Amino acid sequence: xxxxxxxxxxxxxxxxxxxxPLELLLSLAQKQKVDxxxxxxxxxxxxxxxxxxxxxxxxxxxxxxxxxxxxFLTYLKSRILLPKDCLEDELSASEMEKNLAxxxxxxxxxxxxxxxxxLKPKLGIDFFKRGFYENSDKQIVKxxxxxxxxxxxxxxxxxxxxxxxxxxxxxxxIFKIDDALKSILGFINRxxxxxxxxxxxxxxxxxxxxxxxxxxxxxxAASLELAKSGDCLLEQSSPFKSLKIKSKERG
Amino acid sequence: xxxxxxxxxxxxxxxxxxxxxxxxKFKLEDEKILEAxxxxxxxxxxxxDLKKSCPFIEDINASLKNLTNFxxxxxxxxxxxxxxxxxxxxxxxxxHITQTVEKKVKLSKAAKETLAVIxxxxxxxxxxxxxxxxxxxxxxxxxxxxxxxxxxxxxxRDTPGMPVTYITTNDFLDHFGLNTEKDxxxxxxxxxxxx
Amino acid sequence: xxxxxxxxxxxxxxxxxxxxxxxxKFKLEDEKILEAxxxxxxxxxxxxDLKKSCPFIEDINASLKNLTNFxxxxxxxxxxxxxxxxxxxxxxxxxHITQTVEKKVKLSKAAKETLAVIxxxxxxxxxxxxxxxxxxxxxxxxxxxxxxxxxxxxxxRDTPGMPVTYITTNDFLDHFGLNTEKDxxxxxxxxxxxx
Numbered sequence: 035x036x037x038x039x040x041x042x043x044x045x046x047x048x049x050x051x052x053x054x055p056l057e058l059l060l061s062l063a064q065k066q067k068v069d070x071x072x073x074x075x076x077x078x079x080x081x082x083x084x085x086x087x088x089x090x091x092x093x094x095x096x097x098x099x100x101x102x103x104x105x106f107l108t109y110l111k112s113r114i115l116l117p118k119d120c121l122e123d124e125l126s127a128s129e130m131e132k133n134l135a136x137x138x139x140x141x142x143x144x145x146x147x148x149x150x151x152x153l154k155p156k157l158g159i160d161f162f163k164r165g166f167y168e169n170s171d172k173q174i175v176k177x178x179x180x181x182x183x184x185x186x187x188x189x190x191x192x193x194x195x196x197x198x199x200x201x202x203x204x205x206x207x208i209f210k211i212d213d214a215l216k217s218i219l220g221f222i223n224r225x226x227x228x229x230x231x232x233x234x235x236x237x238x239x240x241x242x243x244x245x246x247x248x249x250x251x252x253x254x255a256a257s258l259e260l261a262k263s264g265d266c267l268l269e270q271s272s273p274f275k276s277l278k279i280k281s282k283e284r285g
Numbered sequence: 286x287x288x289x290x291x292x293x294x295x296x297x298x299x300x301x302x303x304x305x306x307x308x309x310k311f312k313l314e315d316e317k318i319l320e321a322x323x324x325x326x327x328x329x330x331x332x333x334d335l336k337k338s339c340p341f342i343e344d345i346n347a348s349l350k351n352l353t354n355f356x357x358x359x360x361x362x363x364x365x366x367x368x369x370x371x372x373x374x375x376x377x378x379x380x381h382i383t384q385t386v387e388k389k390v391k392l393s394k395a396a397k398e399t400l401a402v403i404x405x406x407x408x409x410x411x412x413x414x415x416x417x418x419x420x421x422x423x424x425x426x427x428x429x430x431x432x433x434x435x436x437x438x439x440x441x442r443d444t445p446g447m448p449v450t451y452i453t454t455n456d457f458l459d460h461f462g463l464n465t466e467k468d469x470x471x472x473x474x475x476x477x478x479x480x
Numbered sequence: 481x482x483x484x485x486x487x488x489x490x491x492x493x494x495x496x497x498x499x500x501x502x503x504x505k506f507k508l509e510d511e512k513i514l515e516a517x518x519x520x521x522x523x524x525x526x527x528x529d530l531k532k533s534c535p536f537i538e539d540i541n542a543s544l545k546n547l548t549n550f551x552x553x554x555x556x557x558x559x560x561x562x563x564x565x566x567x568x569x570x571x572x573x574x575x576h577i578t579q580t581v582e583k584k585v586k587l588s589k590a591a592k593e594t595l596a597v598i599x600x601x602x603x604x605x606x607x608x609x610x611x612x613x614x615x616x617x618x619x620x621x622x623x624x625x626x627x628x629x630x631x632x633x634x635x636x637r638d639t640p641g642m643p644v645t646y647i648t649t650n651d652f653l654d655h656f657g658l659n660t661e662k663d664x665x666x667x668x669x670x671x672x673x674x675x
Contacts, residue, residue: 144418146471177583179587185595188596189664321556
């Protein structure tokens with residue numbers, strides 16, 4: 035919890051001791067007054083800001099939650115100090131003050147209750163159930179056993195499995211090399227004119243972007259293969275220009 | 286757990302001619318049947334299960350009350366946990382009993398406080414818990430509490446977004462020796478203060 | 481099990497000046513301590529262990545005799561087995577009822593997942609379950625779930641082949657302490673809870 039060294043007028047703190055800024059604020063308020071009803075909010079704001087300032091000197095990576103609370107408190111203090119007629123919007127400073135005081139009181143109550151609850155006698159520690167149970171003359175029925183958390187975990191697992199599913203190729207939109215060879219050879223056999231390579235892609239492969247991309251890539255690969263074996267000629271006027279194809283001149 | 290009444294013993298349904306003495310004797314029998322069932326049962330027994338297995342008992346609540354009274358000054362008491370009944374030893378005698386305690390997961394400070402918030406404010410949403418504690422719940426905290434079997438999921442809140450709510454269970458009440466949530470320490474005071 | 485007398489309560493060892501009334505009262509306390517110990521013990525308790533854990537009891541045999549007498553006309557009796565003591569319910573009472581003892585069988589991983597899919601996606605067909613889980617259901621899995629009474633057959637789907645759909649039952653809701661299937665947290669909420 036909060037430790038400070040008044041002699042050095044410097045707080046030595048461990049933020050890890052606090053579950054959030056509200057708890058820190060509560061701890062400061064409890065130091066101010068025993069009765070939370072009588073705490074001074076403006077004083078509390080100053081203490082909190084002073085605290086945060088000193089902590090940030092020691093720790094650069096101050097939790098965002100604490101800084102957000104600091105900015106809220108700075109705002110609240112400015113609202114409290116400003117004359118009332120300067121302000122016209124929704125929540126008045128006194129309401130914000132009351133709300134903060136309520137939250138502090140509520141948190142302090144739940145903390146007390148938590149302590150009291152865990153001080154109560156506990157089953158298996160302070161009081162006991164019957165040590166053993168008889169099982170003579172009883173019908174034994176098999177019953178499936180599972181807790182809600184088992185089901186929730188199973189569901190969460192299925193869902194995360196879906197998110198991290200293995201990479202799979204969608205086979206139906208891949209133009210096969212055999213099909214590309216067939217379509218090029220079909221073209222070559224028909225005529226000897228120079229033709230743009232992408233014009234010999236079969237019609238049913240021009241529907242979607244994915245299909246066109248795959249068909250161009252495969253047709254290009256197939257054309258290189260055919261050029262290598264001497265079945266066709268390829269021509270490109272300059273880099274990045276369209277590729278033309280023509281059957282090899284015979285004779 | 287289910288109980289099936291094997292032979293609905295006719296002798297339990299007394300005729301009008303029965304003497305009061307015999308009636309009284311039969312009442313005692315009712316009590317004792319309940320005593321046997323609850324004593325032998327591993328889990329707290331639901332009152333509806335008792336009714337189902339003992340349809341011949343006219344006033345089951347009265348019988349249970351008699352049984353509770355009978356054990357009230359003993360070291361073993363009949364306790365009511367919501368709508369279930371079980372025998373438990375009195376904490377007063379715990380000093381003499383040393384049992385190998387089942388290892389329970391030790392709850393963190395945050396988990397204990399969250400459990401208390403759920404107990405006092407149920408049904409309560411995640412956002413409400415965070416608002417009361419003034420901090421966002423760390424990942425896995427609700428997971429731990431659900432795992433403890435002390436917390437369960439309640440009805441969704443009928444507000445925009447229909448958020449899930451959390452409630453405490455009978456296991457929770459049983460563990461802390463509470464009859465209902467109203468027996469939580471300072472429960473009344475907290476509700477009266479508007480928390 | 482071992483009993484260790486944590487605090488040897490001095491008040492139990494009465495002085496010679498005690499009045500008979502108080503003596504009697506102390507005797508009752510002795511009895512009740514024994515009652516609590518024997519009740520909570522996982523096995524019949526050896527009389528030597530009782531003596532060791534309750535050295536303040538002057539006449540342990542007398543106390544045990546009193547306790548035996550107290551329970552003698554109840555549905556639960558204190559019985560002596562060799563040199564050990566235990567509480568037993570009388571067969572006479574258990575005859576009225578057959579307790580169906582549930583032997584708990586843990587659900588397999590596949591069964592848990594399938595149950596989760598049915599709970600979240602109901603009404604759902606077999607093919608849809610297989611599609612969501614990405615594996616085909618092994619033979620007998622649906623039978624196990626149907627046997628558990630947590631799953632039932634819903635209306636047939638109005639698609640070619642009219643496949644059977646599966647739904648969860650009221651027993652399912654009861655078992656998991658839910659009011660409706662809609663109270664189950666969705667994936668986003670589960671993630672927030674740290675699953």
